[in-house]
Amino acid sequence: xxxSFVEFIIEYFNQLMTTHRTQFxxxxxxxxxxxxxxxxxxxxxxxxxVVGVIIGGLFGYMAYINKYPAxxxxxxxxxxxxxxxxxxxxxIYVKHGWWSATLTMLVAAQSFHGVEHLVQWVQxxxxxxxxxxxxxxxxxxxxxxxxxxxxxxxxSIMIVLVIGGLRxxxxxxxxxxxxxxxxxxxxxxxxxxxxxxxxxxxGAPDVSAQGLPGFFGRDGWLATSDVTRTSFxxxxxxxxxxxxxxxxxxxxxxxxxLLMLATSVTLHQRNRFNTN
Amino acid sequence: xxxxxxxxxxFCASLLLIACSGAQNTTPHAPPPIAKATVTHQPLAARAxxxxxxxxxxxxxxxxxGGAQGTxxxxxxxxxxxxxxxxxxxxxxxxxxxxxxxVTLYLNDGHMxxxxxxxxxxxxxxxxxxxxxxxxxxxxxxxQRFRRPVxxxxxxxxxxxxxxxxxxxxxxAMNWRDLNGDGKLDVVFGTYDTEQLQHQGLIFNERGGGxxxxxxxxxxxxxxxxxxxxxxxxxxxxxxxxxxxxNDIMVGNDFNRRDMIWLASPTGWQSAEPFSQTTENTxxxxxxxxxxxxxxxxxATDMKPYNQDVKTMAIWLPAMKKLTRPLSADDPxxxxxxxxxxxxxHWQDLAYNLQIDASGWSWSGKFGDLDxxxxxxxxIVNGMIAKDLxxxxxxxxxxxxxxxxxxxxxxxxxxxxWGLSNSGSGRAxxxxxxxxxxxxDVVVNPMDGHAVIYENQRCAGNSVExxxxxxxxxxxxxxxxxxxxxxxxxxxxxxxxxxxxxxxGDSQIIHFGIGDADTVTDIEITWPDxxxxxxxxxxxxxxxxxTRTE
Numbered sequence: 001x002x003x004s005f006v007e008f009i010i011e012y013f014n015q016l017m018t019t020h021r022t023q024f025x026x027x028x029x030x031x032x033x034x035x036x037x038x039x040x041x042x043x044x045x046x047x048x049x050v051v052g053v054i055i056g057g058l059f060g061y062m063a064y065i066n067k068y069p070a071x072x073x074x075x076x077x078x079x080x081x082x083x084x085x086x087x088x089x090x091x092i093y094v095k096h097g098w099w100s101a102t103l104t105m106l107v108a109a110q111s112f113h114g115v116e117h118l119v120q121w122v123q124x125x126x127x128x129x130x131x132x133x134x135x136x137x138x139x140x141x142x143x144x145x146x147x148x149x150x151x152x153x154x155x156s157i158m159i160v161l162v163i164g165g166l167r168x169x170x171x172x173x174x175x176x177x178x179x180x181x182x183x184x185x186x187x188x189x190x191x192x193x194x195x196x197x198x199x200x201x202x203g204a205p206d207v208s209a210q211g212l213p214g215f216f217g218r219d220g221w222l223a224t225s226d227v228t229r230t231s232f233x234x235x236x237x238x239x240x241x242x243x244x245x246x247x248x249x250x251x252x253x254x255x256x257x258l259l260m261l262a263t264s265v266t267l268h269q270r271n272r273f274n275t276n
Numbered sequence: 277x278x279x280x281x282x283x284x285x286x287f288c289a290s291l292l293l294i295a296c297s298g299a300q301n302t303t304p305h306a307p308p309p310i311a312k313a314t315v316t317h318q319p320l321a322a323r324a325x326x327x328x329x330x331x332x333x334x335x336x337x338x339x340x341x342g343g344a345q346g347t348x349x350x351x352x353x354x355x356x357x358x359x360x361x362x363x364x365x366x367x368x369x370x371x372x373x374x375x376x377x378x379v380t381l382y383l384n385d386g387h388m389x390x391x392x393x394x395x396x397x398x399x400x401x402x403x404x405x406x407x408x409x410x411x412x413x414x415x416x417x418x419x420q421r422f423r424r425p426v427x428x429x430x431x432x433x434x435x436x437x438x439x440x441x442x443x444x445x446x447x448x449a450m451n452w453r454d455l456n457g458d459g460k461l462d463v464v465f466g467t468y469d470t471e472q473l474q475h476q477g478l479i480f481n482e483r484g485g486g487x488x489x490x491x492x493x494x495x496x497x498x499x500x501x502x503x504x505x506x507x508x509x510x511x512x513x514x515x516x517x518x519x520x521x522x523n524d525i526m527v528g529n530d531f532n533r534r535d536m537i538w539l540a541s542p543t544g545w546q547s548a549e550p551f552s553q554t555t556e557n558t559x560x561x562x563x564x565x566x567x568x569x570x571x572x573x574x575x576a577t578d579m580k581p582y583n584q585d586v587k588t589m590a591i592w593l594p595a596m597k598k599l600t601r602p603l604s605a606d607d608p609x610x611x612x613x614x615x616x617x618x619x620x621x622h623w624q625d626l627a628y629n630l631q632i633d634a635s636g637w638s639w640s641g642k643f644g645d646l647d648x649x650x651x652x653x654x655x656i657v658n659g660m661i662a663k664d665l666x667x668x669x670x671x672x673x674x675x676x677x678x679x680x681x682x683x684x685x686x687x688x689x690x691x692x693x694w695g696l697s698n699s700g701s702g703r704a705x706x707x708x709x710x711x712x713x714x715x716x717d718v719v720v721n722p723m724d725g726h727a728v729i730y731e732n733q734r735c736a737g738n739s740v741e742x743x744x745x746x747x748x749x750x751x752x753x754x755x756x757x758x759x760x761x762x763x764x765x766x767x768x769x770x771x772x773x774x775x776x777x778x779x780x781g782d783s784q785i786i787h788f789g790i791g792d793a794d795t796v797t798d799i800e801i802t803w804p805d806x807x808x809x810x811x812x813x814x815x816x817x818x819x820x821x822x823t824r825t826e
Contacts, residue, residue, distance in 0.1 A: 128604060130602060133602065198590030202594070204594045208593075212586075224583065224634075229691075235628075235629055241629075
């Protein structure tokens with residue numbers, strides 16, 4: 001990377017605001033072909049990965065023996081991997097441009113978020129933890145804020161990527177899916193904050209209100225509201241019968257699959273364009 | 277060459293074997309013996325008051341109290357009630373349990389007037405009115421929180437209690453049935469270990485602990501069989517789990533302890549886990565033919581708010597977080613009502629699909645045809661009050677309306693009010709026709725509240741009521757007998773039982789709503805010993821007494 005970090009950021013947003021379909025060229029000229037697997041290919045940073053895992057693992061272990069919560073232990077390990085992945089993203093930026101770098105960050109983070117949902121699923125269905133304990137890894141800090149924040153970030157980045165040229169049927173579907181998912185998390189956040197207020201009014205501010213049912217899913221609005229109770233809508237299989245944790249597992253799975261498909265199609269188009 | 281005599285012998289032996297095996301194949305079960313019976317009819321009373329669209333609430337003076345200092349957890353579980361004719365006048369009387377106060381018996385004159393009979397019994401859990409000794413006069417049986425069960429005999433306008441013979445532990449739930457086929461009524465008791473441990477400490481275990489026991493009637497006393505050593509039993513029922521025509525035992529446990537089921541078998545009681553999903557804190561069990569299929573479904577209540585709005589959830593969250601614990605990986609328990617229905621050769625929980633999975637902090641939940649349309653409706657009383665557990669709430673109480681779910685011809689359930697949506701802290705509940713008008717009334721014994729009768733004044737269809745009598749049997753009211761009738765296009769099933777739901781003793785007169793039908797036909801009675809009686813028809817709007825003559 002040439003120049004300071006500030007220059008990097010300025011250039012990034014400059015390209016976003018002033019160019020269209022800029023993923024096909026960089027400031028240095030034509031870009032190298034890129035495949036989907038490049039996003040996950042950390043072989044060039046293997047040394048940083050190993051060092052990061054060791055250091056992150058050590059900090060995680062210290063957090064464990066000092067009885068910090070599990071999400072802090074996990075965060076230590078993940079933080080250890082950040083330098084390696086940051087270098088990887090910068091490398092992609094240099095070789096493939098800002099759009100590819102942004103895409104890389106989103107795909108990698110979305111994939112990690114999928115792991116988070118998978119852990120939640122295991123905690124609830126396999127380990128049979130109560131719903132308010134089955135919060136995943138990082139979400140254990142606060143499942144509502146983590147997922148609310150994460151989904152708004154995903155939506156924002158998707159908008160950036162679409163503006164930058166991620167435009168194919170899968171991308172449009174992904175955008176719609178992300179908007180709906182984020183809307184449900186916004187509804188959940190609103191319920192969460194309301195419940196905290198109610199609990200504070202009862203003098204029980206230390207009780208968490210995380211994990212309440214949302215719009216979809218078992219006991220959600222669609223399943224229990226007075227508007228729907230007397231219609232077939234309130235017992236649509238899956239949409240109103242799956243627990244919240246399952247609903248959001250599939251929300252996330254759908255998002256990840258659509259993102260991968262949209263990315264694949266666009267990268268394929270770009271590689272063909274550059275080859276010609 | 278073989279000897280001709282040997283060949284003949286082998287041939288004959290082969291024929292005999294084939295004949296024997298053929299006979300076994302063609303007659304797998306002998307037909308049940310026929311029991312002769314006489315039938316008498318007594319018209320039900322004319323419905324005096326003009327009918328309306330709801331029940332009318334009557335409060336009785338009896339007040340179930342948790343204590344002068346307030347109601348704390350476990351006392352807050354409340355006390356039972358029972359229905360039965362203790363004075364032999366043909367009217368079902370009522371008895372209400374109590375915790376800090378005393379038990380009250382109300383004698384029914386059949387016209388919704390009740391005469392209280394005071395007792396000095398306190399700290400009562402389950403109640404049942406059962407003829408335990410087969411002398412033709414029913415007794416009141418009560419389990420107590422920290423003492424052995426007692427039996428009350430009504431004579432000279434006084435109810436006098438004495439200790440139950442051969443039973444020495446403090447039990448919580450109970451139910452009665454002839455479980456060994458000797459014709460006498462046996463009883464299954466279950467302990468509530470969590471409360472006993474709080475009360476006695478670890479010495480409870482050192483003294484032998486608790487569990488589930490069958491007490492078989494043996495002469496003038498009882499002989500015990502212990503089925504297991506731990507329980508938090510709130511309710512006991514006798515569904516036929518494996519459809520072999522024999523009662524099995526089901527115990528509903530509180531506090532994440534799995535429900536327990538024992539199947540009757542020639543080698544003794546075999547434990548089983550036939551359900552893929554169950555309630556987690558089982559408060560009550562009712563066994564009823566909810567869909568007129570001739571097969572009884574099993575309904576269990578749990579604690580799940582009906583509404584999931586923010587205000588309701590905030591009320592529930594602190595308490596639920598105190599009560600909820602992680603479960604093991606293979607655990608089938610979920611915190612919501614369950615309706616186990618036999619479908620496609622296995623039990624399926626249909627409560628969520630039928631929208632009866634959530635009814636608040638639920639206690640007694642029972643089926644009964646409250647509008648006489650031929651389909652049994654579901655009524656559930658609910659609410660919680662506890663100074664320690666709910667100290668963050670006004671009056672330390674989750675107050676929520678009791679839930680009535682009307683059965684829509686077995687296809688769905690719709691929530692209705694009908695004047696039954698009371699917000700008291702309901703516990704025990706039974707359905708009984710108190711004034712012989714052919715409509716089921718509802719009786720509730722709430723916690724920290726007055727006992728309530730909901731008189732059924734709804735415009736309703738026709739009905740028939742049946743009283744089964746076995747005067748020469750030690751089980752004279754035929755507890756455990758089943759009755760199948762046809763009315764219009766419907767075939768219905770009821771079982772005579774001593775108790776159901778939560779701590780609630782039942783009337784031994786069974787009730788069928790029959791809609792517009794004037795008569796019912798093809799009445800098939802299976803007596804507790806397995807013998808059958810068949811009656812071609814009986815008139816509607818009558819109390820029919822079927823008396824076994826042999």
